[in-house]
Amino acid sequence: MRERQHLEDQISAVRRLEQELDDAVGLIELGEAEGEAGIVEDAEAQLKALLADVSRRQVEAMLSGEADSNDxxxxxxxxxxxxxxxxxxxxxxxxxxxxxxxxxxxxxxxxxxxxxxxxxxxxxxxxxxxxxxxxxxxxxxxxxxxxxxxxxxxxxxxxxxxxxxxxxxIDDSIQIEVNESDVRTDTYRSSGAGGQHVNTTDSAVRLTHIPSGIVVACQAGRSQHQNRAQAWDMLRARLYEAELKRREEKAxxxxxxxxxxxxxxxxxxxxxxxxxxxxxxxxxxxxxxxxxxxxxxxxxxxxxxxxxxxxxxxxxxxxxxx
Known part of the structure; x- marks a missing residue:
């Protein structure tokens, strides 16, 4: 459904751009036919704004990779x-x-x-x-x-x-399997400003994926449980990114x-x-x-x-x- 909505938005945008282009060209023709310089100037300003919009969308069209739309x-x-x-x-x-x-x-x-x-x-x-x-x-x-x-x-x-x-x-629909035996977990005390729990308990979590050497850490949450869950999400994302990179390098x-x-x-x-x-x-x-x-x-x-x-x-x- 998300992909369908994205495609519908893209199609609607193209149709809107085509309509705005036709309208601007029509105004220019009308202004020239009636000798109205003001109409022509307004239409030319619309064309410039349209060009800027098209240029931006042209760049966005390059963002078509598997994970480009993700956070x-x-x-x-x-x-x-x-x-x-x-x-x-x-x-x-x-x-x-x-x-x-x-x-x-x-x-x-x-x-x-x-x-x-x-x-x-x-x-x-x-x-x-x-x-x-x-x-x-x-x-x-x-x-x-x-x-x-x-x-x-x-x-x-x-x-x-x-x-x-x-x-x-990574999206919830993407399954990244990680063996817990391949991951070393370290806990430590958070640094910097924080509440009474942040700086007095070992709530920060660092995960090391031994086969790849990838290391992630999180200390944003108030509890070790929250930080551990976030760190695991980060680790799966890193492993996923590494796989995307391997695919692109191969292609x-x-x-x-x-x-x-x-x-x-x-x-x-x-x-x-x-x-x-x-x-x-x-x-x-x-x-x-x-x-x-x-x-x-x-x-x-x-x-x-x-x-x-x-x-x-x-x-x-x-x-x-x-």
Whole structure:
């Protein structure tokens, strides 16, 4: 029924676009025939708005993967470099929360591991909304920051890395079998702000899937029972995402965009000093306003990556930015 409703919505949208196009063209013809410049201008404005709508829907049409319409988990992990990298990880987390809020999605924080002095070591959020995974899957990989570190007393330029991992929330109809004997469970005390139960009991749960090495953790719930259930959902989702990734790599062995997702293979560089530039190393897309990007202006990068994958995964020949 959900698939049927989605198809009906798509068909209705196409018919509406066709009708609006016919109406605008008719108005232009009428305005020109009667010499009414105002009618022509209004119709041209309608055509421009129609073009923007079509462009947006053209991108959304690329989100046709098996799990693209699902909610998604997003993890951020700081790289080597101590406080500077941990601060960068927190900046990335804020960027994705801002993007999600601007897109009308709901965001839940599931787990945060604070840094020693500032920033975060790692964090996991849940983004809820239609096509959340389809959009955010383009952000998986290593992100590099170049700036004058506020933590360096000599004001030197530092390069920091943080990784982003994205995996979909799996539908109840998708059965993922996991042997409990393959999973190690650890409990520990939650960190950060919380109620009387959160910080005084071992309510946080970490699951390690031994065969794959996948690790998930949750401390958002008030009880260990809640966190354990959420962690198991996250683990099944991670295993499902790994299977989707294997399928895609098998079908598109030449798609470098997939093989580049890994530590040491940055997908994007954010340069704040000595000049300002954000550059996607897969598509070559640039933005000269890093602050806007860090405030959640990511659609240009996401759309370009989706278009590249739709074209068969060809990668742009771009130089790294230093």
């Amino acid at each position: 998604t988990y997003l993890e951020v992990h700081s790289g080597a470099g101590g406080t500077e990298s941990q601060d960068w990880a927190q900046m990335l987390l804020r960027m994705y929360v801002r993007w999600a809020e601007r897109a009308g999605y709901k965001v839940e924080t599931l787990e945060v591991s604070d840094g020693e002095e500032a920033g975060i070591k790692a964090a996991t959020i849940l983004v809820k909304g239609h096509n959340a995974y389809g959009w955010l899957k383009t952000e998986a990989g290593v992100h590099r920051l170049v700036r004058i570190s506020p933590f360096d007393s000599q004001a030197r330029r530092h390069t920091s890395f943080a990784s982003v991992w994205v995996y979909p929330v 598109m062995a030449e798609a470098a965009s997939k093989s580049d997702i890994g530590w040491g293979h940055q997908i994007r560089s954010y340069v704040l000093q000595p000049y300002q530039l954000v550059k996607d190393l897969r598509t070559g897309v640039e933005n000269t306003s890093p602050q806007a990007v860090l405030d959640g202006d990511l659609n240009g990068f996401m759309e370009a990556t989706l278009a590249q994958r739709a074209d068969g995964g060809s990668t742009a020949e771009v130089e790294d930015v230093e």
